[in-house]
Amino acid sequence: MSYLAIEGLSKHYGNRNILSNVSLSIGHGEFLSLLGPSGCGKTTLLRIIAGFESPDTGRLLLDGREITPVSAAQRGMGMVFQAYSLFPNMTALDNVRFGLRIRKLAAKEQLSRARDMLALVGLADHMQKYPSQLSGGQQQRVALARALAIRPALLLLDEPLSALDAKVRVQLRDEIRNIQREAGVATIFVTHDQEEALSISDRVAVMHDGSVAQIGSPAEIYGTPRDIFVARFIGISTEFDGVVTESNTVRVGGVTLPASQADGLPKGAGVRVLIRPENVHLNHAGSGSGPALAGHVISETFFGATTQIRIELAEGGSLIATLPTIEAAKFPPATPICAIWAPEAPHLFLKDGRQATSVT
Amino acid sequence: MKFGRKIFLGLVGLYFAIPLVATGVFSLWQGSNRYGFDGYTALFNQDELWTSLALSFELAVETVLASLVILVPAIFWMHLRLPRLKAVFDVISALPFVIPPIVLVAGMSALYTGPEWLVSTPHYLVIPYVVMTLPYTYRTLDVGLGALDIRTLSEAAQSLGAGWGTLVFRVVLPNLTTALVGAALLTVAIAMGEFTFANILLFKTFAVFIAFIGQSYPTEAAALTLLSFLITWAAMMGVLLGGRERAEIGGTR
Amino acid sequence: MRRWRRRALPVIFIGPLILFVLSFLILPAGQLLLSAFRDESGNFTLTYLEGLADSSAAFENSILLSGASALLGTVVGGITAYLVCGRENSARSFVRAFSAVAANFAGVPLAFAFVATVGSLGMITLWFKQAGLDIYRLGFSLYGLPGLVLVYAYFQIPLMLIVITPAVEGLRKEWREAAEGLGATPLQYWRMVGLPILMPSLASAFVLLFGNAFSAYATPYALTSGALSLVPIEISNVLSGNVMLAPQAGAALALGMIVVMGLVMLFHQLASRRLKRWTGR
Ligand SMILES: Nc1ncnc2c1ncn2[C@@H]1O[C@H](COP(=O)(O)OP(=O)(O)OP(=O)(O)O)[C@@H](O)[C@H]1O
Ligand SMILES: [Mg+2]
Numbered sequence: 001m002s003y004l005a006i007e008g009l010s011k012h013y014g015n016r017n018i019l020s021n022v023s024l025s026i027g028h029g030e031f032l033s034l035l036g037p038s039g040c041g042k043t044t045l046l047r048i049i050a051g052f053e054s055p056d057t058g059r060l061l062l063d064g065r066e067i068t069p070v071s072a073a074q075r076g077m078g079m080v081f082q083a084y085s086l087f088p089n090m091t092a093l094d095n096v097r098f099g100l101r102i103r104k105l106a107a108k109e110q111l112s113r114a115r116d117m118l119a120l121v122g123l124a125d126h127m128q129k130y131p132s133q134l135s136g137g138q139q140q141r142v143a144l145a146r147a148l149a150i151r152p153a154l155l156l157l158d159e160p161l162s163a164l165d166a167k168v169r170v171q172l173r174d175e176i177r178n179i180q181r182e183a184g185v186a187t188i189f190v191t192h193d194q195e196e197a198l199s200i201s202d203r204v205a206v207m208h209d210g211s212v213a214q215i216g217s218p219a220e221i222y223g224t225p226r227d228i229f230v231a232r233f234i235g236i237s238t239e240f241d242g243v244v245t246e247s248n249t250v251r252v253g254g255v256t257l258p259a260s261q262a263d264g265l266p267k268g269a270g271v272r273v274l275i276r277p278e279n280v281h282l283n284h285a286g287s288g289s290g291p292a293l294a295g296h297v298i299s300e301t302f303f304g305a306t307t308q309i310r311i312e313l314a315e316g317g318s319l320i321a322t323l324p325t326i327e328a329a330k331f332p333p334a335t336p337i338c339a340i341w342a343p344e345a346p347h348l349f350l351k352d353g354r355q356a357t358s359v360t
Numbered sequence: 361m362k363f364g365r366k367i368f369l370g371l372v373g374l375y376f377a378i379p380l381v382a383t384g385v386f387s388l389w390q391g392s393n394r395y396g397f398d399g400y401t402a403l404f405n406q407d408e409l410w411t412s413l414a415l416s417f418e419l420a421v422e423t424v425l426a427s428l429v430i431l432v433p434a435i436f437w438m439h440l441r442l443p444r445l446k447a448v449f450d451v452i453s454a455l456p457f458v459i460p461p462i463v464l465v466a467g468m469s470a471l472y473t474g475p476e477w478l479v480s481t482p483h484y485l486v487i488p489y490v491v492m493t494l495p496y497t498y499r500t501l502d503v504g505l506g507a508l509d510i511r512t513l514s515e516a517a518q519s520l521g522a523g524w525g526t527l528v529f530r531v532v533l534p535n536l537t538t539a540l541v542g543a544a545l546l547t548v549a550i551a552m553g554e555f556t557f558a559n560i561l562l563f564k565t566f567a568v569f570i571a572f573i574g575q576s577y578p579t580e581a582a583a584l585t586l587l588s589f590l591i592t593w594a595a596m597m598g599v600l601l602g603g604r605e606r607a608e609i610g611g612t613r
Numbered sequence: 614m615r616r617w618r619r620r621a622l623p624v625i626f627i628g629p630l631i632l633f634v635l636s637f638l639i640l641p642a643g644q645l646l647l648s649a650f651r652d653e654s655g656n657f658t659l660t661y662l663e664g665l666a667d668s669s670a671a672f673e674n675s676i677l678l679s680g681a682s683a684l685l686g687t688v689v690g691g692i693t694a695y696l697v698c699g700r701e702n703s704a705r706s707f708v709r710a711f712s713a714v715a716a717n718f719a720g721v722p723l724a725f726a727f728v729a730t731v732g733s734l735g736m737i738t739l740w741f742k743q744a745g746l747d748i749y750r751l752g753f754s755l756y757g758l759p760g761l762v763l764v765y766a767y768f769q770i771p772l773m774l775i776v777i778t779p780a781v782e783g784l785r786k787e788w789r790e791a792a793e794g795l796g797a798t799p800l801q802y803w804r805m806v807g808l809p810i811l812m813p814s815l816a817s818a819f820v821l822l823f824g825n826a827f828s829a830y831a832t833p834y835a836l837t838s839g840a841l842s843l844v845p846i847e848i849s850n851v852l853s854g855n856v857m858l859a860p861q862a863g864a865a866l867a868l869g870m871i872v873v874m875g876l877v878m879l880f881h882q883l884a885s886r887r888l889k890r891w892t893g894r
Contacts, residue, residue: 052790072793079794085787089809098805099795143791150795365696372693372770376715379726379767382736386729389736430629437626445627452634458874459642460828462845463867466852467641470648470860487637494634555720555831560852571721571835574728582729588722589714596713 003028003186004049004154009058011044018044019210022058026154029184031177033197036207037233042190045207046158049188051075062153078147078185079156083163085143086131092118092142093127099150117145120179137168144176148183155180155187161196173200194234198222206230228349231274237347238280238319242273248343253315255291258343261356265348271356272349277308279345280321285336292338293319297331311337380589387582399579406580408569415482416566420551423489424544427497430490435501436532439510446502453498456491461556464488469561482563489554493547500546504539508532542599549595553588642871649864661865668847668866675827675844676873678758682765683822687815689766690773694781697774709778712771719768720831727764728836731755756837764832769822776821780814817884824877828870844870 002025011019018041026032034042047053049060051072059068067075086095096114105113118127121141131139140160147155157176161169177200180187191197197204198218205215206229214226225231232239242250242259244266250259250273259273285294295313307328311319319339323331331337348356388395403409438445459467468488478484510532517527533540555567564572570588574581652658665672697708731737731748732755741748754760784807792802808815830845839846839855844866849855851863 050790050794052793072790073796073798075794076796077794079791081787081791083787084785085791087788087791087806087810089806098792098797101805102796102801146791146795368692369696372689376711376767376770378737379730382730383726385736430633433626434630437623441623442627452630452638454878455634455638457824458878459638459871460830460845460874462828462830462848463645463870464638464641466848466863466867467643467645468637469852470864471641471644490633491637549717553717553720553722555834556849559831559834560849567721567831570725574721574725574835578729578734581725585722585725585729589718589726592718593714596717597710600710600713 002026003030003063005061006045006049007059007061009045009048009055009060011041011048011053011055017210019048019055022210022212024205024212024215026186026188027202029181029186031180031187031189031200031202033189033191033201033204034207035191035194035197035204035233036213038192040207041210042192042207043158046156046188046190049154050077050079050156076150076152077154077156078150078152080140080143080147080158080160082159083136083139086139086146088131091128091130092123092134092138092145095131095142096146096149098146103150113149114145117149118142120148120182121145121175136164137172140164140172141175144179148179148185152185155183155185157187157189159190159192161191162193169196176200198234206233208233224355225347226355228272228274228353228355231347231349235276236320237274237276240273240275240317242271242348244269244271250346250348252293253313253317255293255315257291257293257341257346259346259348260343261346261348263357265356270351272351274347274349275319275341275345277320277322278306279341280319281340281342282309282311282321282323282327282331282337283340284330285338287338290340292340294336294338295319296336297333299333300328300331311339380586383582383585387579387586389579399577399583402577403573403580403583406573408564408572409584412564412566412569415564416552416554417548419482419485419489419565420548422483422486423493423551424547426486426490427493427543427547428540431494431497431501435498435505436510436528439505439508440514449498449502453495456494461488461492461554462560464491465557465560482558482565485554485557485561485563485565488557489547489551492554493550496546496550497543500539500543501536504536504542505532508535545595545598549592549599552591552595645864645867645871648861649868651861653859661859661861662868664862665865665869668842668844668862668869671842671844671847671866672869674758674842678761678765678843679823679826681758681762682769682826683819685762685766686769686773686822687819690770691777691781691811691815691818693770694774694777698778698781708774712774714771716768716771716775719829721835723764723767724832724835727755727760727767731760731763756841758841761833761836761841764836765826765829769826772825773818773822776818777811777814780811784810813884813888817881817888820877820880820884824874827873827877844873 004024004026006022006024009019009022010017022045024032034045036042044053048055051067051070051074055068059066061067062075086092087098090098093111093114096117097110100110100113115124115127118124121144123138123141123145126134126138131142134142140163143160144157160176161173164172173196176189189197189201198221201218203215204218204221206213206221208229214221214230221230222234225234231237240252242252244262245251245256246262246267248258248260248263249256250262250271251257252273262271265271283292285296293313293315295311295318297309298312298318299310301308301310302325303322305325306322307325309321309323309328309331311321313319321339350356385395387399388397390396390398435449438449456464465488472479513531514527517531522530553567554565555571558565558568559571566588570581570584573584649661650657650659652660693708697705727735729735731753733749735755738748755763788806788810789802792806793799797805828845830849833841833843833846834849837846839850848863848866848870851860851866
């Protein structure tokens with residue numbers, strides 16, 4: 001039941017491919033984030049959806065109807081830009097009314113809808129102010145209200161929060177999510193902030209070099225990254241070079257450790273092993289049984305409920321572990337430790353970056 | 361739309377190119393179908409061309425010097441000690457726009473009829489020229505000195521035990537070179553082409569000479585016009601290359 | 614010693630400028646004011662100011678010429694600025710450089726360039742004549758008001774380009790796209806967003822161009838040899854004794870000119886204040 005379907009979209013500028021064969025779909029009322037590093041083509045994709053750019057190949061279907069040749073003005077999408085998109089010669093109210101005036105709604109209807117929208121974004125008291133008299137966060141709220149006022153087919157947000165300071169950012173992103181739910185409008189939200197994407201989206205599409213590396217729920221993206229790019233880009237992890245030994249173990253340095261993803265890989269295959277810090281378990285040196293990575297604590301970073309511990313390994317290299325702060329107190333700096341993990345914890349990637357299980 | 365843009369820009373381009381080209385052709389015309397450089401030879405053989413050109417250049421240089429002597433200390437002091445004075449100076453620098461040359465020359469000739477040694481030499485023109493170029497010189501210097509942050513500089517210099525002379529000659533002036541050159545070039549361009557004062561006060565400067573030539577020798581006048589276009593071009597290139605984003609407008613209309 | 618220095622230093626630094634401006638800008642203007650209201654024997658009179666009514670033609674011509682050339686400059690220069698800005702860099706810097714030159718290439722040489730082009734013996738005029746088209750028979754004259762407008766445009770358009778380019782460049786791409794995304798046609802965008810935003814800049818550029826043309830003297834003098842009645846020309850005629858008018862009449866004319874230019878400056882200020890409200894600076 002996809003609402004917007006993007007099929008095989010490609011775009012190049014000069015001789016550079018910006019988007020190659022992108023396919024995506026969004027359901028009714030869904031909140032999808034486009035996440036990726038700077039320059040990977042997020043804005044370009046969004047602008048093609050909005051109709052500001054046209055793709056070289058591929059097509060867009062909205063509710064089953066092809067909209068590729070439809071002009072931006074006719075698509076009826078609500079776009080919120082990074083910043084400075086409010087018309088400086090109009091008050092907040094007139095900005096929100098703009099789309100309704102274009103649609104030639106009755107003046108009364110225009111006003112009441114614009115007022116409602118401004119109230120919805122919490123700006124009922126600032127309707128008569130000009131953009132220059134509003135703070136950055138307020139300006140973006142007005143922009144959101146303006147985009148929603150036309151009851152858009154799709155809400156498109158291009159890093160709407162990136163010009164704001166951290167606190168306003170968190171507050172506004174939750175508000176955007178609530179308003180979006182209330183309005184029930186399918187939304188594409190572009191960001192390069194993973195926390196933002198993971199925290200408010202129904203699904204996240206991670207983009208890399210002009211194509212979609214993985215699309216899925218935030219939990220899927222974080223828990224089962226499909227390639228090494230996604231695994232590295234989302235969250236933090238420690239990386240090792242490893243060699244598959246048995247059907248479910250890898251040798252890292254001189255130690256053989258459990259890894260269920262090694263299942264099905266040929267013996268002796270070289271892999272990259274990625275382990276998330278919260279999946280690392282620490283024991284005091286000598287106290288555990290079985291194979292483990294030996295080392296000692298070199299520093300700790302306090303994050304409140306959790307503490308991050310940096311460990312120097314005996315065979316060289318370092319490892320990061322995140323523990324509940326109470327646990328971490330047992331391992332002050334210089335403590336010799338040994339580190340282990342559960343068999344399902346490490347992610348194994350082949351030399352070409354593909355995930356190990358995707359081969360079998 | 362794209363086509364309309366090309367046509368519009370093409371027409372504008374033609375409007376600006378045609379007078380220059382036509383003047384060029386005209387300057388080479390020697391009657392009926394003959395073309396050649398006679399006009400230029402005749403022109404360059406006129407002693408008055410060289411004397412008027414020299415006079416205008418001399419006046420331009422004097423104007424530059426006088427402007428700098430009058431303005432640099434005042435603007436320097438304003439930035440250093442009296443930032444409040446900026447409002448006053450801004451108004452002063454707008455006055456020459458409200459009191460255009462033709463009005464100023466009327467006022468000056470009504471007020472000053474002497475002393476003879478001053479008003480009867482062409483160097484008298486330097487005074488109105490300084491007034492005319494004041495807005496441009498002021499703005500250039502104001503921006504230049506403002507960017508220097510004189511106050512901090514002077515405090516730093518004094519804390520290092522440097523005296524006033526050192527501050528002005530070793531710190532401020534070297535850092536101000538770009539602004540000074542820009543202001544000077546603009547002043548030269550304006551003074552070289554100035555016509556109103558010279559014409560009414562009856563001094564034969566370059567611009568007055570062009571007007572005089574034009575009344576009797578059209579070919580030479582055309583050649584001279586091109587020459588003066590080149591001078592303007594050279595001066596403006598200097599101003600633009602000197603780092604000014606915008607060349608100001610102050611020429612004689 | 615110290616106190617002496619505290620008093621003397623400002624005088625040394627700022628004194629010359631103040632003295633200079635007083636003697637050669639304020640006092641001459643004041644002198645005009647005084648003489649415009651004083652008759653031969655030094656008594657107060659309004660005769661000369663009332664006499665301005667006789668010169669109403671000069672004011673009319675001047676205002677007409679300045680208005681028309683400023684309008685032409687604003688429209689053509691504004692559109693050119695819009696079309697040129699956002700293009701390749703080389704084209705832009707050429708236009709920028711050329712406008713700097715053309716805006717300063719005025720006065721006598723400019724007049725001659727046009728005389729050589731479309732004067733009664735100009736190149737274009739002759740070419741047209743050879744083609745069987747006598748433009749002077751058709752009513753065109755370089756030496757009348759329409760001709761002057763044509764000549765003035767040569768410095769008005771580039772001046773407009775220079776003053777309006779920053780404002781045109783300040784029109785954000787986001788505004789156009791936001792309007793488009795909300796369903797506006799390009800025309801609606803210009804009517805409701807683009808032009809209103811530019812309006813203060815356009816207005817202040819227009820009055821600047823108006824003042825620029827109003828105070829022009831060298832160009833019309835060289836073209837018409839003082840025959841066409843314009844305010845600056847009339848003042849110079851009085852000064853050089855070409856007409857049988859008392860110097861006080863010239864002073865009155867000059868006073869009228871100061872008033873017009875003062876108004877121009879005032880409008881200019883008002884427009885830029887409006888602009889400040891939007892930009893919030
Ligand atoms: N009009 C254009 N002409 C040429 N190249 C362009 C154009 N627009 C974008 N690009 C290039 O396309 C690539 C992708 O740009 P895009 O703006 O889509 O990146 P992005 O993912 O939005 O990055 P960011 O997070 O920095 O906004 C960039 O390398 C950019 O240089
Ligand atoms: Mg972007």
